[in-house]
Amino acid sequence: MRILAPLSQVREVEVLSRCGADEFYTGVMPQEWIDRFSAAVWTNRRGPLTANFSRVSDLRQAVRIAHELGKEVFVAFNAPYYTSRQLDLLVPIIEDLLGEVDADGLIISDLGLMLVLKERGVRKPLIVSTLAVAHNVESVLFFREIGARRVILPRQLSLSEIAAIRSRIPDMEIEAFILNDTCVFEEGHCHTQHNVPGMESFCYTPWDYEVLSNGGLRSVDGDLERSWIAHLEDYREWLWYCKDCGYSMTIRGLTNGACGLCAIHRLHQAGIDVLKIVGRESSIDRKAKSVVVVRRVLDMVLSGATEDEAQGEARRLRDTPDLCDSGYMCYYRDVLAGGIRIKVRHEPSKVDAER
Amino acid sequence: MRSWSILFPDLEGLEGFLCSKGRPSIPETLDPWLEPPFVDAASGRLKGLFKERLLPEKLERAYFGVEFCQRLIPDGDSLRKAISLVREARLSFSFVTPPVTDSGIEELRSRFTLLERESGCSNGIEVVVNDWGTLRLLRKEFPGLQPVFGRMMNKMIRDPRVTPYYATSKAPPDGLLAVQQSSLSNPAFQRALLEWGVGRHEFDNLIQGLRLEPDGASALSVYIPYGYVATGRVCMPGSFGLPKALKFTEYMGCQKECQSYTLRLRNTESPFTNRDLELIQRGNTIFYPHTLAMLEAVLEGESSSAVDRIVYQPNLPM
Numbered sequence: 001m002r003i004l005a006p007l008s009q010v011r012e013v014e015v016l017s018r019c020g021a022d023e024f025y026t027g028v029m030p031q032e033w034i035d036r037f038s039a040a041v042w043t044n045r046r047g048p049l050t051a052n053f054s055r056v057s058d059l060r061q062a063v064r065i066a067h068e069l070g071k072e073v074f075v076a077f078n079a080p081y082y083t084s085r086q087l088d089l090l091v092p093i094i095e096d097l098l099g100e101v102d103a104d105g106l107i108i109s110d111l112g113l114m115l116v117l118k119e120r121g122v123r124k125p126l127i128v129s130t131l132a133v134a135h136n137v138e139s140v141l142f143f144r145e146i147g148a149r150r151v152i153l154p155r156q157l158s159l160s161e162i163a164a165i166r167s168r169i170p171d172m173e174i175e176a177f178i179l180n181d182t183c184v185f186e187e188g189h190c191h192t193q194h195n196v197p198g199m200e201s202f203c204y205t206p207w208d209y210e211v212l213s214n215g216g217l218r219s220v221d222g223d224l225e226r227s228w229i230a231h232l233e234d235y236r237e238w239l240w241y242c243k244d245c246g247y248s249m250t251i252r253g254l255t256n257g258a259c260g261l262c263a264i265h266r267l268h269q270a271g272i273d274v275l276k277i278v279g280r281e282s283s284i285d286r287k288a289k290s291v292v293v294v295r296r297v298l299d300m301v302l303s304g305a306t307e308d309e310a311q312g313e314a315r316r317l318r319d320t321p322d323l324c325d326s327g328y329m330c331y332y333r334d335v336l337a338g339g340i341r342i343k344v345r346h347e348p349s350k351v352d353a354e355r
Numbered sequence: 356m357r358s359w360s361i362l363f364p365d366l367e368g369l370e371g372f373l374c375s376k377g378r379p380s381i382p383e384t385l386d387p388w389l390e391p392p393f394v395d396a397a398s399g400r401l402k403g404l405f406k407e408r409l410l411p412e413k414l415e416r417a418y419f420g421v422e423f424c425q426r427l428i429p430d431g432d433s434l435r436k437a438i439s440l441v442r443e444a445r446l447s448f449s450f451v452t453p454p455v456t457d458s459g460i461e462e463l464r465s466r467f468t469l470l471e472r473e474s475g476c477s478n479g480i481e482v483v484v485n486d487w488g489t490l491r492l493l494r495k496e497f498p499g500l501q502p503v504f505g506r507m508m509n510k511m512i513r514d515p516r517v518t519p520y521y522a523t524s525k526a527p528p529d530g531l532l533a534v535q536q537s538s539l540s541n542p543a544f545q546r547a548l549l550e551w552g553v554g555r556h557e558f559d560n561l562i563q564g565l566r567l568e569p570d571g572a573s574a575l576s577v578y579i580p581y582g583y584v585a586t587g588r589v590c591m592p593g594s595f596g597l598p599k600a601l602k603f604t605e606y607m608g609c610q611k612e613c614q615s616y617t618l619r620l621r622n623t624e625s626p627f628t629n630r631d632l633e634l635i636q637r638g639n640t641i642f643y644p645h646t647l648a649m650l651e652a653v654l655e656g657e658s659s660s661a662v663d664r665i666v667y668q669p670n671l672p673m
Contacts, residue, residue, distance in 0.1 A: 038530035040521070080510030083533055084540040109510075111487075112544035119543055131510075136457045138488030145491075156588040156605040161456055185639075186587035189454065189507060192514035199627065202514060202585065207634075210619040217617060228616075231595050231602075238603045327600050334606065 001268050001298060004175065005291050006280040007073065008051055010058050012287060013065045019288045020295025023072045025107055027052040027280060028059055030093060037086065040193070044076040045109075045131060047195050051281035056093075060101045072104035076280075078129035080191070081110045091116060098124050108132075109188065111146070118147055125149040127175070133188035135161070137168045144172050151175070152276060156186050158334045159263055163270035175274035176267055177331055179290050180282070182242050182258035195281075204243055241328035250319050254289045255282075259324075260331035261314035264297045265307040293317045311335075360449065360576070360666045362418035364673055366433045369419055372669075373444045417441045418666060420451030421673055422485050422507055423586045423640040425459035426609060428452070431469055438473050438480075449481040451672075452489055454507065456588075460488055467497045474499055483557065484508065494551055503555040504548065506578055509537040513584050515562055515643045516629055522563040535566040545570045557666065559583065560645055560653050567661060576664040577653050580645040581635075581671060590639035592616055613638025613673050637673045 005021035007013065013024065027044040029052040039047075046052065053059040059075070066073045075097055082090060094117065097103045105125035108114050109132045117126065128134055128143045128151040135154045143151055150173035153162055166174050183190065184203035192202035200206070211220045211228045220228055240246055244257030258278075260267070267275065275298065277290045297314050305313070315324055327333050363369040419437045421427040429437065434450070441448045450470060452463055467482070474480045482500050484490045485507035493502045512518060512534050521534050538544045539556055548556075555574045558565060559582035567575055593609030594602035595616070601607050618636040622629070635642045653665065 036527070036529050037533050038527050041530050041533045080512075081538040082541065083536040083538070084542065085529060085536075086533055087541060110538055111547070112538040112541035115543040115547050116541065132487070133454060134487060136455055136460050136486070136488040138460055138491045139486060140488075142487045142491040157456070158604075158606045161606075164457055184587070184589065185585040185641075186454075188510070189587055190585040191510060191512055191583075192585060193512060193517050196517055199516065202516065205516070205622055206624070207620040208623055210621075212617045212619060214615055214617055220616070228595070234594075234599050234602055235591050328603070333604050 001272065001302070002274050003178075003291060003294050003298065004074075004274050004276045006277060006282065006287055007062060008053065008280050009284065010062045010065070012284050013062050013069070013071075015284060015288055016291050017066075017069045017071060019291040020299075021071070021291050023074070023104075023274070024062075024066060025074045025076055025276075025280070026059065026062070027076045028056060028093075028097070029054055030056065033089060033093075036089060041086075042079055042194075043090065044107075045078050045080075045129070045187075045194060046076075046280050047197075049197075049281070056096070056101060059097070059103070063102055063104075067102070074105045074107050074125075074127060075103045076107040076129070077113060078107050078109040078131050080131055080188070082113050087113065087116060091120070095120070095122070098122060105149070107152070114146055114148070127173075128152060129188075130154050130177070131188040133186060137165055140165055140169050140172065140174075144169070149173055150274070153177075154186055154188065155183055155331065159266050159270070159332045160334065162267070162272065166271045170271070173273040174271075175276050176260070176272050177258075177278065178260040178264065178267075178275035178294055179277045179331075180255065180258055180286075181244070181278040182331060184239065184242055204239060238328050241323070241326065245323060245329070252289075252319065253285065254293060254318065255286050256320060256323055257329060258331050259314075259318065259329050260335075261293060261297050261318065262311040262324075262330065263332040263335040264294070264314070265301050265305070265310040266332075266335060268298075268301050357413070357662070358415040358664050359413045360416040360418055360664055361414060362451065362578075362666055362668045362672055364419075364421045364427065364451075364670075366419075366429065366437055368670065369417065369437055369440060373417070373440045414446065416447040416449055416481075416664075417444070418449040418451050418483065420453075420483070422451055422453050422483070422505060423583070423673060424590070424613070424638055425453050425455045425462070426611070427613075427638075427673065428455075428459065428462050428466065431465065434466055434469060435473070438470075447479045447481075449483055449503065451483040451505070452485060454486040455489060460492060463489060464492060464496070467493065467500060471497050471499050481555070484553075490551065490553070498552070502551070502553050503557060503576075504553050506557045506559050506583075507586075509539070509556065509558060511535075511537050511559070511561060512563075513559055513561060513582055513643070515584065515632055515634065516627070518562040519629070531563070532566060534563050535561070536568065539570065539573065540568055542570070545573060549573070555664075558662075560649050562643070562646075562649065564652060573661075574664065575662045576666050577662050578666045578668060579650055579653060581642045581668050582645065584634065584641040584643055586640040588639065592618065592636070592638055617671065635671060637671045640673060642671055 002022035005016045007024040007026040107127045109129035128148045130152045152175040483503045483505040485505035557576040588605035592612040620634040
């Protein structure tokens with residue numbers, strides 16, 4: 001089981017390698033692309049500013065250092081789709097990245113791009129992005145037949161669903177999310193602009209909600225309205241957790257928010273190959289601390305720790321028992337079925353569930 | 356020549372439509388989301404251009420099923436009855452399917468078995484596919500059913516907060532075209548889909564406009580008057596009534612709250628110029644209603660001369 005870390009600067013390669021990263025993924029947003037299509041149209045799922053290398057020469061240097069350290073670097077071209085005009089510009093860039101720059105593979109969502117690269121004889125690994133929403137055995141087999149080496153499973157799968165896919169397809173690499181930046185909707189079925197400068201993500205927009213009953217589309221009232229107001233407050237609280245707990249961090253500098261550390265034991269038992277840390281646009285500090293905690297728990301698991309021991313260490317590293325107990329920070333909340341007590345964050349006297 | 360299809364997510368809607376006094380007629384009353392030029396605000400009745408174009412005699416096909424949630428896949432009895440009703444109305448039948456997990460694949464396998472049996476009695480049964488796994492299942496096990504590439508399979512941007520700004524005279528031409536076209540403009544993609552038996556591609560009508568280039572082989576459909584922005588397995592309304600700790604997960608059951616409630620979304624304090632924007636959430640999915648200009652663009656054929664089918668949703672498709 002390997003740790004995949006995000007990369008957007010040359011200096012991060014050595015730092016994150018020392019922290020325990022096994023392989024890297026990154027993106028590139030060349031100026032010629034921006035000149036032609038504008039900065040509003042992206043080469044991959046993350047925006048052009050801090051999430052990508054803007055110069056191929058920098059990426060070349062990062063790849064060289066990674067190779068000296070025995071690590072692979074994959075480049076994300078996982079925009080939801082590409083038109084033929086975009087591919088005219090993009091394919092030569094990709095071929096240069098795989099050839100002269102010597103990147104080790106590509107992360108792709110658009111089937112059209114995969115087919116073009118296969119037609120042109122690209123042999124380096126193709127990794128199916130989470131945006132392709134391969135969330136059943138049939139879809140993973142579909143991409144295997146296209147020639148993909150690995151599939152990144154969507155976030156909105158339970159541990160048991162992930163394990164079932166793994167068990168039925170033992171001969172393909174499977175990657176699962178482990179830390180940072182979850183999604184409210186399924187990322188591959190969310191057709192919004194991911195991060196517009198100065199504008200909240202679509203899912204975090206502070207919408208005013210009006211609840212209507214379908215019969216006649218009238219506003220709900222009375223007890224029903226009060227129940228919905230309470231429900232929408234719960235929803236906003238869940239969004240707060242999704243949004244890195246209000247972009248907060250622990251006293252040790254670990255970012256709060258989406259976390260699958262407690263699930264590493266089960267993901268390892270299921271035979272998952274790669275754990276993905278999210279956040280190409282993050283600071284080097286955030287990336288480093290993220291890699292360190294995943295490395296720590298994974299090393300325990302690899303050296304034979306029990307699930308309880310690994311989860312105990314995960315919770316100790318996080319050091320946010322109230323946030324962890326909410327369950328709302330978990331990438332895989334079904335891991336809590338192991339017996340962790342779930343509390344309500346702002347109402348400590350009430351216990352919503354004990355499983 | 357364009358044809359019309361009409362989409363009903365459930366048997367009740369389909370029955371109500373097809374069983375009304377003889378031949379089908381276009382429903383007069385819509386959800387009150389559309390702009391006054393198309394709907395009389397007081398009565399909610401269709402009027403003008405929209406009504407003129409919704410001619411029952413051009414109606415050729417009924418769509419049945421839900422694209423957005425596998426919990427709403429119709430059971431076998433409902434599907435059988437829907438096929439029978441549509442056949443009696445002398446319309447063709449399209450079965451609409453959502454993205455699915457492995458349990459959903461098993462459900463679809465059972466429905467496809469039924470559909471294949473029925474396909475001997477009905478011409479041109481289509482399956483609207485919104486999942487790569489479903490497409491593989493059809494190709495491998497149900498080659499007699501005709502796959503159609505659903506609107507969830509094309510990933511064009513549909514963000515109503517920002518896309519109005521894209522379609523302006525200031526936009527760089529190649530940048531604008533990039534958000535008005537899809538993967539279908541890629542010849543390798545077209546060839547592969549034809550090889551897999553996919554001859555039709557379906558699209559949402561987009562705020563920034565569609566500029567679909569015909570490839571000569573694929574047929575195109577456009578859905579009106581609602582498009583979708585985002586969806587997923589976590590269903591906010593579907594968690595209503597659950598204990599707090601169990602809310603907002605992909606695997607908890609629901610009481611099908613989407614069948615009882617609809618949410619109106621506004622951002623009246625937006626710092627941008629989109630305070631009038633109004634979106635609709637039903638179940639796990641956010642929808643945008645089409646504006647007059649968007650509907651005209653499709654009805655007048657500006658989006659593409661290759662669009663040969665309009666899929667009309669008389670209500671939100673959930």
